Amino acid sequence: MITVIVGAAIVRGRALLAQQRSYPPEAAGLWELPGGRVERGESDVEAVVRECREELGVEVTAHEPIGSDVALSEAKLLRVYRASLVDPLAEPQPHDHAALRWLEVGQLGSVEWLPADRVLLPALRQTLRWVH
């Protein structure tokens, strides 16, 4: 069975939300998109919405997938969906991450991403350019 990890590319205005991991030690300090494992009986989109609620305390709408699936291991893949805040004035909170940052297109390379997310940077850049 393949485990799907969904990531949320939350875009607000010209910026994308990134979060900094606080664990495990080998990933602490690196940046990723909000998200996590799709649970049994759940759709990808439902998982995106649930994870953003749990991790950030905000409601999002999940849109289309961005880029291609990225293999994390033989049995795990990362699939990213474009997302937006239901209430654009809602401020996401880092419930279990070290920090959050809104990055504009020129700043996407300024943080150290997890390796799988680095693969998606061109697609994320394109999304930020296209939204505006």
Ligand SMILES: Nc1nc2c([nH]c(=O)n2[C@H]2C[C@H](O)[C@@H](COP(=O)(O)OP(=O)(O)OP(=O)(O)O)O2)c(=O)[nH]1
């Ligand atoms: N959420 C998320 N996970 C990512 C990204 N890129 C990436 O390689 N991953 C990896 C890190 C983890 O190994 C895995 C997510 O697994 P998971 O949902 O079980 O979350 P986790 O490791 O934080 O563990 P936990 O919260 O269940 O304790 O996917 C990303 O952009 N967002």
